[in-house]
Amino acid sequence: xSTKYMRTVVSYILFQFVRSVYxxxxxxxxxxxxxxxxxxxxxxxxxxxYRLGRSGSLxxxxxxxxxLAIVFLHVSKCAGTTFKRLLAExxxxxxLPAPYTLFRKTWSTFLKACQEGGPICARPLYAxxxxxxxxxxxxxxxxxxxxxxxxxxxxIISSWQYFCVKGAEKRKGWQKSWRACQASVVEWxxxxxxxxxxxxxxxxxxxxxxNPINQTRNCPLLxxxxxxxxxxAHLKAALANTAPVDSTSHYVPIRTLIVEHLEHGLTHLSKHxxxxxxxxxxxIRHNQQQLGGPTSFRYYQPQVLRHLYSALHYDIxxxxxxxxxxxxxxxxxxxxxxxxxxQQQSISQSQEE
Numbered sequence: 235x236s237t238k239y240m241r242t243v244v245s246y247i248l249f250q251f252v253r254s255v256y257x258x259x260x261x262x263x264x265x266x267x268x269x270x271x272x273x274x275x276x277x278x279x280x281x282x283x284y285r286l287g288r289s290g291s292l293x294x295x296x297x298x299x300x301x302l303a304i305v306f307l308h309v310s311k312c313a314g315t316t317f318k319r320l321l322a323e324x325x326x327x328x329x330l331p332a333p334y335t336l337f338r339k340t341w342s343t344f345l346k347a348c349q350e351g352g353p354i355c356a357r358p359l360y361a362x363x364x365x366x367x368x369x370x371x372x373x374x375x376x377x378x379x380x381x382x383x384x385x386x387x388x389x390i391i392s393s394w395q396y397f398c399v400k401g402a403e404k405r406k407g408w409q410k411s412w413r414a415c416q417a418s419v420v421e422w423x424x425x426x427x428x429x430x431x432x433x434x435x436x437x438x439x440x441x442x443x444x445n446p447i448n449q450t451r452n453c454p455l456l457x458x459x460x461x462x463x464x465x466x467a468h469l470k471a472a473l474a475n476t477a478p479v480d481s482t483s484h485y486v487p488i489r490t491l492i493v494e495h496l497e498h499g500l501t502h503l504s505k506h507x508x509x510x511x512x513x514x515x516x517x518i519r520h521n522q523q524q525l526g527g528p529t530s531f532r533y534y535q536p537q538v539l540r541h542l543y544s545a546l547h548y549d550i551x552x553x554x555x556x557x558x559x560x561x562x563x564x565x566x567x568x569x570x571x572x573x574x575x576x577q578q579q580s581i582s583q584s585q586e587e
Contacts, residue, residue, distance in 0.1 A: 265457040266338055266440075277342065277440035281463045283471035284366070284437040286379075286487035295376045296508045297330060297358035303374040304507060306333070306361035307381040309430050311392040313493045317382050318361045320500075324509040325359055333359035336368055341440055345371065364438040366488075371439075378486075380503065381476075383430055383556060384493040386549040387542050387563070391534070394422040397456060407456045419534070420541040428465050428548035429458040434488060435471035469548050478556050479503050490556045 264278035295302040306321055308314035321333050334357050336344055341364075347354040348371040356373045369377035384392075397407030398415040408415070417425070436459070459465075477486040480502040489506065491499030500511040534542075543550065543563070554562045 264440075264460065265454060279364075279436060279438055279440055281432075281436055281459055281468075283435050283464070283467040284475075285435075285471045286369075286475045288485040288487070298328060298508060300358070301375040302358065302507070303369070303372045303377040304359055304509075305336070305365050305368045305372070305377065305379050306359075307365050307379050307433060307488065308361065308363045309381060309383060309389075309433050310363065311389050311396065312382045312384040312430075313496065314363075314382060317491075320511060321359060321361055321509070324511065327510055330358050333357075333361040336360050336362040336365040338364055338440075341438070344368070345439065348372075364433070366434065367437040367439045369487075379488040380479075380491070381434065381488055382491045382493060382496070382499075383553055385557075385561070385563070386430070386546040386553050387539065389430075389549075390423045390426065390542060390546060391419055393426065393456075394419045398422055409455065420538060420545065423542050423545035425454050425456060426458045427545050428468065431465065431469050431472045431548045431552050432459045432463070434475055434552070435468040465548050469551060472552055473555055476552070476556060479506070492553075492557045492561065494561050495558055 264281070266278060297304060304321075306314075306317060308318065318333065324330075325332055334340075334344075334354060340362070344354060346352075355371055358374075360368055360372070366379065369379065394417070396402045398417055401408060401415065405412075459468075476488045476490045477483060479489045479491050479499045481489070489503065491503065503509065504511045543565075550563050554564070
């Protein structure tokens with residue numbers, strides 16, 4: 235009875251938190267858009283499931299012969315900074331222009347340049363958060379996307395620690411009334427329940443729109459999508475758009491690397507694209523070991539991990555479809571047991587010391 239009561243209390247608290255953050259008329263347009271007068275003109279994304287066409291064979295297509303463009307899709311807290319550094323180093327080594335940074339604030343410049351036939355739309359390399367859709371405008375014979383995904387539980391914990399607890403990047407994850415992080419890791423997960431799924435199934439090119447009446451002041455600053463988005467449809471689109479980087483298919487629109495399997499993925503990516511990723515440094519191997527796996531969970535109680543597993547349902551399904559079988563999160567016990575083992579090992583080591 236006490237367990238059932240506690241679950242009821244926790245569920246009620248989570249409901250009230252989400253309701254208080256989202257408001258009654260929640261975030262109907264785009265989390266990018268801040269509350270404005272109803273007649274304001276804004277740029278916003280259309281959150282319709284976006285399915286990419288087949289990318290075409292890469293035979294005789296490379297960034298060196300000018301026939302291939304690569305767009306890196308940076309999913310937050312998935313080793314994106316590390317990968318962008320590798321991409322920049324590869325460009326320098328090959329004598330190519332540095333990757334063009336494409337994200338929310340540069341989309342309008344990029345689209346205008348493409349309309350005018352500017353050189354920005356003929357570069358070989360692009361990278362940034364919210365870059366899906368860029369291939370529609372890039373002037374190359376072939377254009378492919380690359381992304382890196384991470385164990386969703388490890389990703390959300392990292393995101394919460396970075397944006398909420400530390401208040402990083404000028405406290406961009408804090409609501410206006412906050413003076414410190416006021417969300418638990420579970421509450422944070424319910425603000426970004428399907429971040430990777432949405433990122434890989436949404437056309438990110440913003441369109442001009444009139445700001446609707448029901449775009450509320452309380453739209454969360456780092457929410458992954460409007461509250462009303464069809465997450466089931468987005469998952470289907472994301473699954474159709476992606477495949478592991480070592481897939482035998484040559485027509486995959488988004489080639490996906492896994493953080494916990496990063497060295498393997500970079501080796502295959504070098505073969506596909508000709509970019510010199512193969513000569514890895516020790517920092518890459520260190521990141522691969524530290525960014526994922528049960529070591530990220532050992533400080534969290536089992537009930538917290540169960541709530542995270544439930545909240546991140548869509549991203550876990552996507553991750554399982556793309557990661558090697560030994561990394562799958564098939565149910566909460568698959569990482570709870572690992573977490574318990576880690577806790578026991580830490581206790582034993584402290585007792586020995």
